[in-house]
Each structure stands twice: as structure tokens, then as C-alpha cells.
Amino acid sequence: MSYLPKDFIETAEGLIFAVVTEDMEDQRILCTLRYQRTVDGIKKYTTRQANQLLSRHYPYYLYYSLKRDVKLHAVSHDAVVYHHQPKRRLQELRNQRSDDPIENKLRHLLTLFENNGLDSHQIGVTGSLLIGVQKIGSDIDLVFYRVSEFQQARALIKELIARQLLEPLDESLWLDAYQRRNCSLSYQEYLWHEQRKFNKAAIEQTKFDISLLTPNRWQDLVRYRKQGRINLKTTIHSDCHGFDYPARYSLNHPSVTEVVSYTATYAGQAVIGEDVEIQGQLEVSIAGHLRIVVGSDREATHEYIKALPKTDPIHTK
Template sequence: MGCGLASRQASNAAKIRPRDFVETQEGLIFSVVTHHQEEGRALGVLRYVKKGACWRKVNTPQADSLLETHYPYYLYDSPRLDARLHGVPVTRVVRHYQSQLRLAEILTPSSGDEIEEKVRGLVQLFEAGGLYSQNLGITGSLLIGVQQVGSDIDLVVYGQKNFQQARRIIKQALTKGQLDPLDETLWRETYKRRGCSLDFQEYLWHERRKYNKAVWEGTKFDIVLVSRPEEIKGDSRYFHKQGKRKLQAQIKDGSEAFAYPARYRLVHAEIDTVVAFSHTYVGQAETGEWVEVVGQLERASDGELRIVVGSSREALGEYIKVIPLP
């Protein structure tokens, strides 16, 4: 639980971007997950609930239960995705916490906060590698000012090219000893929070090669991609669930592996695409690799088939993993 000092005024819908937070009049803060809005709603996940003057973080089951019991109007049955989501009508947003603006505030030192000082040093490391702060943002607890001594740093990187550059910087900095890799304790904590359907060694193998997390001055940090609007391929089709499906196939195109949702084009006679809404399976496979996938088969309104991994945040019973060539 934390008592944040940061505040933002409500802003218009067009400015709400993924990894920004929106606050409602009831004292609920949602993390936005997509540029796309449906029926005037920003789609996201409930992350913080106000208790007195402080904010309490909630996990996905807690968030679902709270909304179902007390705030059902923030549950949205998407006709396009054939799924129940958290959706905030933009007319009910009373504060908009903008990732990019919050980072700019942190980079102008105004407090002796230990974690904010580490953010400034970390951003300097990225800038030394040619990735400048105007292409970065901050999310998570730092976005609303409720970070604590043990908090992680969640950096947002805007744009596909910038994100790949950030991964290269992390890889090089690990090689040079400027950053530390996660130790087994941190990896196991991350694995436990994810609650994924891979065993620990499988999870670890996939994660270590992504170069989207490391340790800076004793604090774990992650980077997450927010694609620019011009990089997003619009898809207005409607999808209908067909039941669970397991398959093995080769990745034809993994260029959108780190986007949200992650998208993997397949070499397969029936199914064109795997879409991953769970962050665990972002960046999971590369072009040319073979994967085993378990997820929900969906049929688009034009007849195309896809498999969705992450019908819930934890994606229990669903996964993507790289396998040896058959």
C-alpha cells in the first residue's frame, strides 16, 4: 500500500495510451493496455484501489471480484473480442496519469526519493547508448508516486525501433558489467508472480534471451514496448471462440513478438496467427523457430483462424514455448 503524491487532470480520450493509468471517481486506477477504445471505453486492468488516503495494489482475481461485486459497470463484454474485459468509459476518467510526462517529472530532481534517483541513473545509461528520454516513459507504482524502497522500475519504450535498441543496450550493459542479471531468487519471484503454465526451467530459458529486464544498482527493472499509432495494424474484425487447441508450427514472422498483443505469424495449413495477451509470452519466439502452443481457437468474421494465449492475465493452461525442430 502507498500514498501517492502525483496527480493529473482528466484528459481527452485521444491522449490515453497503453501503460498510462486512468483514475475513476470511485478511487479505482486502471492500467490501459491498448490504443484501441471500444464504445467509448479505455480497455485495461484494474491495478490500484484507494483506501483512505492511500492506494492498495490488487491482483487480477482481486480486481475481478471487486468489480463484479461493487463496480460491474467497469466490466465490459467486448463483442469484437468475444471476451469480458475491464473497460473504463472515458467520461468517467477523473485523472489521467501519463507515463511520458511522469518520467519527465522524475528526471527533474525535486525529491530525495531513492527509487527516483535510480530511475535518473538508468535513463542516463540508455541515453549513453543513444536512446533518449523523450522516447521513454514510466509505469507501475512510480507512475502514481506510490513506490517503496523495494519497488521495481517499469520503463516504457515508445516505438518498435527504440525498443529493439533498448534491448541491445541492456545486452551490451550486461556484458560490460554495467547492469546485473537477475539472480535465481529474483527469477523465481518473477516466475511465481506470473503463475505461468511452463515449468521454471522452461520459463527461465525463454526469459533470459529476451533482454527486457535486468538489475540496476540492486533494483530490478523491466522495459515494455508501446507501439506508436502508425505501427499498429488496425483490425476491426469480430472473433468468436471455438474451444481450446494445441498445435506445433513454425514461426513465419515474429516481428511483432514484443507488441501488445504479441503476434506470431505461422506456417500452418489452417491457422494463420498466434496472439498473446499475456505478458509472459511477449517476445517468446523468433522467426524461423518451431513452437508448441496451447490456447483458445478463435474464428474471425472473415473466416480466418487464430489461437489466443492469455484469455486471462495468468493464462493458466495456455502457453507458447520453443521446441526442437520436428
């Protein structure tokens, strides 16, 4: 069975992990713990809380990846009791009727997209809706599996906001999104970058996000070694994979050729020709290829990509 990023997998202990890469290591699915079913209901974890829980109670789900030179969460294929798949779940929600307000808003959003020419058959739903634990205040997280539909959806979001069929995020929704990301940008920096992406909007005061998944398994076959943290100012050479998962930008730099981000905050973060400041983990492949990885954990603590003002002089380290 194939496991894709944005899928969730559930174990007999009620642990629910988000898959982070299509590639498996030692028959283990690389993932990150997001939720746990308990007698008191569902519990959601930050990266730190998840690491603490696994270390104390489920250490067999911690795994050192030789390919990535990092300790990750990983689940053996045999330990998966349920595979939550975004496309299948979206079809279930599309075909059923309920009084759940978030599900009804999801169906309304799909209808809006479809009525404006978008083929929704290559879309899935992830996040809380994927496992049916949404509540008032939950977001709608859509994942697109083809570039053409994703870019069409971005254009539609911009158009439908202008036509007042969708709503731009208000201050409270932007602030909530920023606090959830817990990123290393200031609120104003975060807001400036996000407002130009058109991958977020609101429908009936509920925020929704769209993300793109175009797996590139060849990337997972390359082995890297960490070289330590680096801060770099340079220029974006190409942004054609900026909304992919992971987001990738080629750099106009004499030695570091690429920055890769596994956290959604930095998808679509910069455009071709733009001067940027990057802070992350420098890695080198066995072939000597240097790249920076932003997103050592879900929150990308002390790591970032940000566009620089035109007046900021570029210098490289």
C-alpha cells in the same frame, strides 16, 4: 483524448485501471483493474481479485465486448478523473529530485542509456512508478514507443551487463519475476525463454523491464469469435512483431495463421524458424481468419507459448 496501452486511468472511487487497447467501444476505455486507493493505502489486485471486487461493488465497470467476444473491464470516458501517462510521468521524475531510492535508480538508468547514445524522449514509465506508489522491492517498468529505440535498448542492456554497468538478474530476482507472472510455464521453462530476450536486467539490485508499444489500431477493428481452447505444435514463420503489444507471430500452419499474446510473458518468446507449442483460445474473424490468443487474463492461466527442443517432433492438430 487518446488512451494508450500501459496508460493508467483513475476513477472517483479510487480505482486505477491499466489501459489494454487504444480502441474504445461504446465510448468506454477497455482496461484491467490493477490498484485501488483505500483509507489504508494502495491495494494491488490480481485478475481474480479484481473481477470479484468489480462484480460485488462496481458492476458498471464490467463490460461484454462484442468485437472480442469476452467480458472485460471498461471505464466510460466521463468516469475518468485522472489520466496517468507514462511519457509525461517520466519527464516529471527526470526533472525532480527526491530521496526515493527507486526514482534515483530510474534516473541513473536513464543516464546510462543516454550516455551510450539512446534517445530517451520516446520512453515512458508505467507500473507503480506511474502512480507514485513504488516501494522498496518495486520494479522499474519502462515502455518504448519506437521500435528503433527499443531494439537499441535491448542491445545496450546486453552490452552494459558485459561491461558490469548493469547486473544480470540473480536467482532471487528471477524467482520473484516468475512468481509475479504466475504463468503456466515451469520455472526452468520461464528462465530459459527470458534469459535470451535481454529486456530485463537490474540496476543496483533493482529489476527493470523494457517493453515496446507500437499501436496497430487496425487490429482492433476486426471482430473475432471464440472457438474454444486449442493446443498446437507448429513453426514460427515470422517474429517481426514478437515484441509488439500485443505480441504477434505468424505461423507456418495450414489453417491457423497467427498467435497473438496480450501478456508480457510471451513478448519475444519465440524466433523465426523455431518449433513451438501453443495453448490458448482459438478465434475466428468474420472473414474466416483463424488465430490463437494467449492471454485471456493478465496471467494467461493455462495458456502459453513455448519453444520446443530440437528433438521434439512437430505435429499439428
